[in-house]
Structure formats: structure tokens, C-alpha cells
Amino acid sequence: MSTPTDPSSQRSLSYVGALNEAVEQEMDLDPGVFVIGLNVDDHKGIQGTTQGLFDKFGPDRVMDTPLSEDAVTGISIGAAMAGMRPIHVHIRMDFLLLCMNQLINMAAKAHYMYGGQTKVPLVVRSIIGKSWGQGAQHSQGLHSMFMHVPGLKVVAPTNAYDAKGCLTAAIRDNNPVIFVEHRLLYSTEAPVPEAPYTVEFGKARVVGQGTDITLVGISYMLVECLRARELLAEVGISAEVIDPVSLMPLDVDTIAASAGRTGNLLVVDNAWTVAGAGSEIVAAVCERATGNAPVVGRMGYAPTTCPTTPVLEKDFYPNATTIAARAFAMVRPGDKPWSPDAEPTLPHEAAFKGPF
Amino acid sequence: MSTPTDPSSQRSLSYVGALNEAVEQEMDLDPGVFVIGLNVDDHKGIQGTTQGLFDKFGPDRVMDTPLSEDAVTGISIGAAMAGMRPIHVHIRMDFLLLCMNQLINMAAKAHYMYGGQTKVPLVVRSIIGKSWGQGAQHSQGLHSMFMHVPGLKVVAPTNAYDAKGCLTAAIRDNNPVIFVEHRLLYSTEAPVPEAPYTVEFGKARVVGQGTDITLVGISYMLVECLRARELLAEVGISAEVIDPVSLMPLDVDTIAASAGRTGNLLVVDNAWTVAGAGSEIVAAVCERATGNAPVVGRMGYAPTTCPTTPVLEKDFYPNATTIAARAFAMVRPGDKPWSPDAEPTLPHEAAFKGPF
Amino acid sequence: MSGNTPDPETLARVYRSLRLIRRTEEEIARLYPSDKIKSPVHLSIGQESVSVGVCDALNDDDMMSATYRGHAAYLAKGGDLNQMMAELYGKGTGGAGGKAGSMHLVDMKAGVLGMSAVVGTTIPIAAGYAFAMKREGRPSGEGRITAGFFGDGATEEGVFSETLNFAALHKLPILFVCENNGFAIHSPLSNRWATEALCERVRTYGIPTHEIDDADVFTIRRTAVDAIQAIRAGEGPQFMECKTYRWREHVGPGEDYDDDYRTRDELAPWQENDAMATTGEMLDAAERDAIDKDVEQRIAEAIAFAEQSPWPEPEELFSHVYAD
């Protein structure tokens, strides 16, 4: 498996640039690939991720749409059944709730329900929002709903390298793929090869080795887990950090093996915890452990709706500090609680400003 | 807490009759309660559950609708905000996928997002289908998607007593409640008091005591768990069977205490397992056990779309036999596998015939 | 009907199709009490003229999508009868290997795009297929088209309006066909439609519409032929609203005139005007008998095929979850 530090490329690219490049290259390679969604063709180009594509490929392949998420999803599915490869873009994941019927009753099921007579090679790009008052309806990470349904694949890359490789793989995949992005990852950079490549689904990535606890970070929470790992190192706790990258298929092997070694597993999701991706990971690991389970924990959004005011919003999300504190309590249950006094906000997060 | 064998009533009522009675009584008591949904007013009355209500209360309070699940959900929410108590009925749970935006972006969030200025006392009745070729789009149990979202309550009563008590409680609740019914429970009977009563949410029910393993059965799978308990008794295994009744709030205390005693926990859901209600229950129990977790397992729908042909459909669902076999393997991991040779199909299930 | 009087070949073809559908569904109804067909069947009996009239105007390589009430459209488009019957029986030789049942019939080779049991769901799917067809770059007049069938109830779903707007905006090669039988299960239009101005509404999207009140198969066919010609020429979608009547119960093999939502009087004029009977009468008796005999034989063969076919292997449960 390739890794983000692939020595074949020293070029650094942002997450935005990586998404943009993956789409452009696949559109060059396959005339059936097209981009569809509200405002994919405008000067802002979905925060830059579709910028330039309209000029290069024209309105037939980079298509603005009416506000009709449900129909446009169905239309994309129909086009996919006819052999095309639509990439349907949603500026917020929350809007997927408008097209659940098409995604779950049709896209997920068509190949099976029609006995293999059709395929639905559809990519659904969706961005999770955070901060600057995104609030109740612009902040949801709904990936667990899609993990739940056989027939869908779900990926949530956390760095530019995986963003390009996973998006390329998603476009080439013959199944519907829910592609989960996070707004605050957009400016992050990583070395990204120029030539097209794919990142295989179903392989987790150990992004930092450790011996005392396994931290699994989903979507943006991977960044917080990595920072928590540094904080924990200061008190002598060695955390292994795993990025599942792909949530369905999910690489339980890698996570279970790590948790088996460290004896502690803390999953931090960029979503609510109840019946979430963290529940799945914890349950799957414990199920395999047959009576010898690691100490397990889950963190995620507070069990509330997301408030807009920053003073409440900051407690809605886990962060490096709260993750480190929880990990400490798991690893050293006898000790008195500890919490690092680090800045809870990462620099690129603090730099993020509205209006949107 | 009341139990299904409440001695104050010896009257036996079917699940259908119990639902019908709960609604009729609440409509009598509160003029703000109304029933809305496709065909709620016809001669079949949603398999009898709304029968007679149209004749008694008229079209203003028992209202047929266009096929417009999304708008009708929003209209129900708006009416609820104005102080009414709508009961929106869906003949299959699969159709909730058409109104996820209203349920999740509005109903779940309104009270919070508007700082407590509005309430949404909405009941969403939805029936899970099974057998006779219900297939891909008429068989889904989607409760975990709703458990995931703060602001919603989710209940899935498995007997007539709880059906009446939970529906009464749901109607009186000031929050949106997703009410999960199962088609094959409709003909089952239990003693049901005539006077209105409520069953409190968030209290699980131990429906059969045991010492070797805890079986949690969700929705229709409770019936299969009870039957598995009998099969297991024949080989000397004592299974405790728990009906969570309410999935959100979820009574983890009762389940964790039982699993702590028996050392084995098997959750059987009437839904897919990945990121499902079973994941939540297993994860929550293991999270509390801090290193002393029971042996855990999950069963549910096969990780496939639901096929229509009975020869494949029978393997899609867990049943008493497969549950007993799995429980046996958990309790006696050293023994060679055992499977009861019971009829996998329960009599009232075998009696179920189409066309629908 | 005069302007639409068919040539003898068309007449025979149309009659054969009407007959095949009617008799197939009657046989399904006859077999149903045996419980061999464990599938919710939504019979089209009485509504066949819409499927037959429209599909006769389609080319083999055109596509068609329909609903759970899809036997008629499936057969009219040339869907494989053996595979359909085996599918209803839940056999491994069914079109979907027993995974679809009556409600999700599919036959991509015959241009049957697959049906859905969730009302309205296939409307945008059909438009999406048409979206792809538009990009095939065929010369004007020779493009492929998709016909999308749906009921009156489906027009109440938001996705119907969304799809009309998108299809008109992008001039997609699609023929929308509403089979207006006046009911959604037992719910009459008056419980569901603010007005009956469906065609008028569709025209506001710039989509030409055709309202056909008597379900005459040749009127439907001629209308479809003309509409399809314009669609193939790149003029964008067209819309047909065909009034029709469901003779049997909503789901299941029987009649339901004793239930209190409609009366047999309502049925009478439709039965008098039955397309199968009227077209049959237009044929020479010997020709008709030959067709009838052939139809019976094909149906008998299909039933035998279904009866004798093996069940799917248990491991088929796990195939086709993901495509390679």
C-alpha cells in the first residue's frame, strides 16, 4: 500500500488541490466521468475543488443543477446505470438527507435487486462543515447511516494524498461510494504524486505507532488524535494512531491487532457516537476479542444538536485536549485525572473564518 | 414499571388492537391528536390499526394524504409546533427515507436550534415488513439511523401491552418519537388493560431470566430470542432475554448488569448489524466494563440487500435456530458446534401470507 | 379512432401483446392461491393498452422504466416471459435470480430498466438514463430514448416535479407516461389532487403534453409515435397522461368491488372498451385464434420453465452486493 510519504513525489498539494486533480485526471481518462451539483461550475468552484473544470470540460461535463438533490441523485444513478460515472457534489453532508431514498433504496440496492444486471458507479462527494456558526444543519457527519446499508461504500480520507487516491479509486469503482470530506481539512497539505493512483478501500493506515493505547480518528478527528498523541507523549504515554480511511469496507484487522497490543482502544469520530462508526469499530473489535477485550471508549459530538455560538460549539467537539485526557484516564485508571493545558484549537482551525 | 402480565387486566388484545385503542383513547382525550398518512382512512385501515377511527373522528382528524411523505412530515412538524399532536403513519419503514430531511434536519433539531421556543410532539409510526417477497425496499429496519440523532426518541415495542403503552407515551411526549412496528407482530396477543396507560421510555424489560448468556432481541427478533431460549434450555443453557423496548433512550444499565452476571451478551437486531442498534448496545456495555467485558456478539440481517425468494430470504434473517447455535458457541466455545433442529419458522410467521 | 387505424401487421402485433399480458396475468391470478408465487403482485389487468400502445412505438434499443405494477410494461417492451415467471416463482432462473420478485422486474437486454416498489423512485432514474443517451452523439432523429411509466400517485411526489424541470431544462430524450387509474391503493384522486390539471401543469415546464381519456390503444400508440419522433429529433421531453382503470384489487389476484371504495358500475364502461377485446374483434378470426394459441403455449412454457427451474443456491444470498 502506498503511504502519504511516498518518496516518488515531493510535490506538496492541498486537500483541495488533490481532489481537483483526481477529478480532472479521471475526466481526461474517461469521457463517461462527469461532475454534477449545485454551483460546481461557478467561480468559487466548491471551495476550489472543482475550479477550472468547467472551463476545461464545458457545461456538459461540469453541470450546475437546480436545487433538486433528490432528482439529481436519481438522474445520476440512471446515468450510472447507462455506463457513465457521475460525481455528485454536495456542499454540505447535511443535504444528503434530501436524497436518502435514491441513495439507499436505489443506488445501494440496484445491483443486487436486479440480479447483477445493472451497476451504479456513482460518487457522492459531501463536505462536513465546522465552526463559524455552521450550527445544527451544516455540521453533521452522517457516515454511519451509509455504513449501515449494504451496497454502499464509504470513505473519509484525512490528508491530501488519500484524498486524491481515494477519489480516483471511488470514480473507478463500480459501486456507489459516499465520499466524506471535511471543510477544515481543505487547506492541509501533503506530498501528492502527479500521476493518477488509487488508494485501496478497506485498508486502515497506522499513522503513528505506539504501545499504550490505540486512537482511531475518523475524518477531521484524526488530526485531533495526532495532536493528542503529542500531548500524551509529554506524560509518557505512547499512543498508536490509526486512520481507517475507508469506513465501509472497514479494516477491523488492523485496528483489532493494534488494540490487542496496546490493550486500550479509543475511537474518536467526527459525528455522534450513538450507533455511529465508533460503535461499529468498538463492537467489531470486542466481538473478535471473545472475552479478552481491550478497554474501549468512544468520543464524538456531544449528544446534542450543534449550537452556533463558539462558546458552546467548542464543547460540542472532541479536541486534542479532551482526547488526551480521556486516553490518560483509560491508560492510567488509578491515577488522578489529568488534562493537558494545550490550546484546544489547532492553528489552521483558528485561521478558518467565515462567512462560510 | 408495569409488565405485560399486569393482573389488573385479563383481556387479551392483539398488537393491532392495542395500537388502535391507544390512538382512539388519546384522540378522545386530546382534540389536538390527529392521524395523518396515506390510506389511514380506508376500509383496511393500515392493517386494522386505524380502523374505525375515520368513522368516529372524521376526515379532519383521520386524514388521507397525497404521496408526499416529505411535505406531509413537514406539515406534521408545523402542526406540532402549533401545539397539535400528529401521528404520521407509514405503511413501511423504508418510506421514511423520503422524509429524512424533515425528520432529522427539522424535527430532531427544532427545540434545540430555536433555543426551546418550539416543541415538536410528533409520532412517526412505521412498519417493518418481512416475508412474502417484501424484498429490498419493503423490509428495512432503519431505527439505528434515528438513534444516531439527538433530539429523536425511538421505540420498538414487541408485544401488545407495550404497543399500547408506548404509543400512548409517544403521543403524550413533547418530542418527535419514531415508533417502530413489525408486520409479523401484528397478530400476536397479550393482556392489555382497557384504561389508558403509558410505558416509560428508557426501561428495558427482562422477559426471561437466565444465568449463562444475555440475549437482547430488538423488534421482531425478541420473539426469535425467546424461542431460542427454549431451544437452549434443552441443552442446559440458561439464557436471559431482554427486550430493550425503547432504543433511545436506551437502558444500558439493565443490559450491562445482566451481561455482567451471565458473562455473555448476544444482541439480535431486526436490521443490519454494521453501525446498528446492536453495535451501540455492545459498545456501550463494553465501554462500561473497562477491561472486564463479557463475551459479545451481534446478529442481524445478512450483510446483503433483502432478496425476495423465500429460499434466500430465510437465510437473510436470524432465527431461533441460528440464534441458539450462536449462543451455544459463545457459552461453550470449547464444545463442538451445535444447532437445534427446530423448525426455523414460528407458526404465526408461517401463517403469514400475501399479497402483502 | 379513424386517424389511428393500424396496418394489419401492427394490429396483429398489438393484439398479441395485449393478449399475452392479459393472459399471463390471469394465469398468475389463477396460480396465486397455490402459494407458489410468494410475491406481492400488482396486476395491470385492464390497463394494458397504455404499456402496449407506448412500447409498440419504441425501438428495441430504447429503454423503459416502470413501477411495481410492471408486468404489462415488461412484456410490452419484450421482456423475457420465462425469466419473469421464474422470477415470480423465486427461482434461480428468474431475471434477477429470484432477488426481485414481481415488484422489481428487469431485463436490460430488452430495454427494461428495472422497477421499484417505492412510488416515484424510477422517474429520475429514467431521466438519468436519457441523460446518458443524449450524450451518445447519434444523429438527430436517430437518438435513443427512454420511456418512464408511473401512476397518478407518483406525480404527487416531489421528485416528479424536480425531474420534469431538469428534463425540460436539459432537453432530455424521455417520454413521461402517467398511467392515471384514479387510485393510489384505495385513495381516490379527490383525496390527493388539489385539481386535475396535471397536463396543464406539466406544460408550464415547456413540455408538450397529451391527454388520452379513453385508453384507446391505437390513439396511445399514434400519440407516442409522434411524440417519440420529436424527442428523437432533440426537442426534449414529452408527457402523456393516459386515463385507465385497474380492474383487480391494488395488490393480489382478486377483485375488490365489495370493498367500499368503488363500485362495479365504475368498471363497466372500461370493460366495454377493453383494448384486448376490441382489437381482437378487428382481426380475422383465424389469425386471432392462431395468436391466442401461440400466446397460451408461450405462457404454458413459461410456467413449466418456472416450475422446473431450480431454486437459487444458498450462497446466492451473498452475490451481487457489490459489483466488481
Added chain:
Amino acid sequence: MSGNTPDPETLARVYRSLRLIRRTEEEIARLYPSDKIKSPVHLSIGQESVSVGVCDALNDDDMMSATYRGHAAYLAKGGDLNQMMAELYGKGTGGAGGKAGSMHLVDMKAGVLGMSAVVGTTIPIAAGYAFAMKREGRPSGEGRITAGFFGDGATEEGVFSETLNFAALHKLPILFVCENNGFAIHSPLSNRWATEALCERVRTYGIPTHEIDDADVFTIRRTAVDAIQAIRAGEGPQFMECKTYRWREHVGPGEDYDDDYRTRDELAPWQENDAMATTGEMLDAAERDAIDKDVEQRIAEAIAFAEQSPWPEPEELFSHVYAD
């Protein structure tokens, strides 16, 4: 405009409302770079006449629902200015205690039903409130009504069509108001609408429609007054499509005429016809100055209120998840 010339009291009231909204939003834009308002603001500047014209025709106990671009409607309906400003600042004294921000303003006491950041979502909610109002049993002509505001983009969502049908079918007391500013973010109508026959389409549901092209506040008001009278009399919903123009960027405090999707030329005629300016000119200068002064004072007070208000307590994160 003649037929709609207002009495002096109305003129002053309308001017005051227009002025209050304009100046409040200008102040929001001025404050925005300070980062004290950490909320995506969708300014109504230039579009105020629609909110003011319609809301002036509503009674205090009527309800109104709007969108994330809702400052104008909120203030026009009499929503509390202090609470709004505090809400934008994220303070505990905000209308929703800092949980709503600019996009979900609410003030039930003033009849502001709450806004949504998901386009189209409040349309059926407004109809549902009207559904309940219809059941209040008030005498004909005295019933309460709900006004539902939404943008041109929202009319493309399926739920819009579904709601129109339901509202017309059940004669709900609702006034639908489409603020057609020609854009959804940067997307022009031509990318989204097959035709511009919106009113014609709405009429097919049996809903009377009113198309107002010049955004004249008194035309809008007079139209709303007449429509509302019919609605209160139990005649069912009515629909207004008001053409208008968004002067600022879609979201945020600035202008965006240098982005390549529109030009300042497009803006010019709308600015010349600015409702605030033209109504101001109709007033006697002293009266206008008094209003202006009062408006400035109210805004200054609201900003001071917001600035001085405390943050919500941390435990407020967990309040209001479930209602008692």
C-alpha cells in the same frame, strides 16, 4: 403606484421598517470584520420591500416563516432586535440563547416561526402551522394565517410542489411568498429553471397568484392585504412571486460585482428604485429624520445589548435537546 398610495401612518410605518432593516444589516456588515459575529450572514439588503410589504399586511398573531436570509422578515414581523443582535453575537441573551445564529432566527412571541439553513425546508412547516390555524375554529374572515417566505431556488425542491398541492387541497390559510432574486448563490435562473412560468404553474393547483416585477413596497403590501383577506375568508392559499435583487454577496458582508457572475449594471435599476429611498422621499423631512434617529438609537442599543450580554453558560450545550 397610484392605487397603492398609502395613508401617512402606513407610509411612516413602512419606511421605519425598511430603514430599520437596511441600517441593521449595514451595521452587521460594518461590524463583521471585527469577527464578533461568527455566523454566516446572508444579507437582505436591497430585498427589504418584500418582507416589509407582506409583513405589514399581517396581524401580530399571524405567523411567518423564512429562510437563512431572514433578517428582513424577522424584523419586518416585529422580531426583537436586541435578541437578534445578541443571537448573531452568540450570546446567551440571543433569541435562541446563541444556538441559532443568523440562519435560524426565531421569535415565537412576535410570530416568527423559525428559519432553516436547508433550502425549502420551512415551506411545509409553514403550511403545517397554517393547518393547525385552520382548526382553531375562528369565524370566517378572522382566522389567523401564516406567511411562508422562500427564494427562487427553493421552488425547485420537490417539497415545494408537494406543499402547494397539499395546501390547495386542504385550503390552508397560508400566503406563499417567493422572493425571486434571480440567483441561488451564483447560479442564475437559466441554469435552474426550464421556464420562468412559476406563477402559471402554481395556478394549476388552483392557487391564485400575483407576480410583482418592480418590488414596489406598496404594490406588494396592497397585494398582500387583498390576498390575506381572501385567505382569512377561508378561500385557501395564495401565492406571490416578487422579483427583487440581492445587492450584496450571497453570504457575507461585501459586494461581489467583480466576481464573474453578474455586473453592476444589473444592480443599477434596482438601486434607483430602492424602496427605502423612495418611501423616505415621500415623507416629510422632519418626520423622516425623527424616524432615522430613532432607528439608529434602537440599533445602537441592540449592539450595546449584544456586546454587554454574557456568553451562555457551558451547561447550556446540553439544554433543549429534549423538551419536557
